[in-house]
Amino acid sequence: MTQNTAWRNVELAINNLKAANLLAADKLASCAEEQLAPLLRPSGYFNIKTKRLKNLCRFLHEEGFAKLHTMSTGDLRRRLLNLNGIGPETADAILLYAFERDVFVIDAYTRRIFSRFGLVSGNETYDQLQDRFEAALDADAAIYNEYHALIVQHAKSFCRVQPRCGDCILRMECKFVNK
Known part of the structure; x- marks a missing residue:
């Protein structure tokens, strides 16, 4: 849905x-x-x-x-x-x-945040991005679940389509806000 x-x-x-x-x-x-x-x-x-x-x-x-x-x-x-x-x-x-499987979910929020930080180009395929995340994180469903939830929360709160960069605690590290 x-x-x-x-x-x-x-x-x-x-x-x-x-x-x-x-x-x-x-x-x-x-x-x-x-x-x-x-x-x-x-x-x-x-x-x-x-x-x-x-x-x-x-x-x-x-x-x-x-x-x-x-x-x-x-x-x-x-x-x-x-x-x-x-x-x-x-x-x-x-x-x-x-099913609590060790699979990292790639979504629009993940693409938006990590491309704004300059960590991904935004043109990667779903599988390419998933492979990068899974290689960088321990293969653990609880970690993937928490990390993805944090990405979603940050995207919904600050890194929106129309971002709220002035309120973002990560703005000093963000290439999007600092260009």
Whole structure:
């Protein structure tokens, strides 16, 4: 639900799902699209997101979380990427946050911050950036989770599309603000 939308709109959709008692894979998988789509409306592209969310939930429910949890990270990632609407970022977020796998998530926030600091060009592929992060950090899901969460928080608070450089504690090290 987070693709191409502000987090506050995703929160509205999640609150709609909570209010409808639909925050479980089996419930979402069996929910009629006509009932689900209006609940996802705040997240934008709600008809497409409804189909994709149902596909993911159907997969999780049918395969079973316990069975999926025993799969190798590579196999599970391939299975996720084969689902309609699941790309590398979404697959890796599921691997990191739901399955606690040692996979670093690359997102727009990561690209923005690290390109503004001059640490990446911004033209790297997803896999190239992921390889760089994973080579620089200990392979540990808890570390990846915390580091990614800090990147997201910093990007949402200061390193926005329209940055708040004057309030940023990292501004002295930032090439973007110092050019």
